[in-house]
Amino acid sequence: MNKKHQHVVPIGNKWGIKGEGNCRYTKIANTQREAAETARRIARNQQSELLIHGKDGRIRQKNSYGNDPFPPKG
Numbered sequence: 001m002n003k004k005h006q007h008v009v010p011i012g013n014k015w016g017i018k019g020e021g022n023c024r025y026t027k028i029a030n031t032q033r034e035a036a037e038t039a040r041r042i043a044r045n046q047q048s049e050l051l052i053h054g055k056d057g058r059i060r061q062k063n064s065y066g067n068d069p070f071p072p073k074g
Contacts, residue, residue: 003066005049006039008032010057017042040065 004019006026015035016025019042026042029035036052043050044065052061 003046003048005051006043006046008035008039008050008052010053010055 004021007018007020009016009018010032011025011028015029015032017027017029017035017039018025027035027038029038032052036050039050039052040063042048043063047066049066050061050063051059054060
């Protein structure tokens with residue numbers, strides 16, 4: 001399975017879910033919350049990362065659902 005980070009990004013007054021490197025959106029939702037819930041399920045299924053962007057396009061939240069080392073190094 002190809003693990004792609006899932007991004008929740010603003011599209012006008014809606015929110016899109018886009019796999020990293022994809023040209024098309026996986027889904028377009030009316031709210032950021034709806035998009036984030038769907039993207040979270042995808043990221044968990046693919047064991048990848050979820051990156052939620054704010055209206056300004058900057059990353060405001062990041063969650064990893066992969067095999068991260070615990071405790072973190074450093």
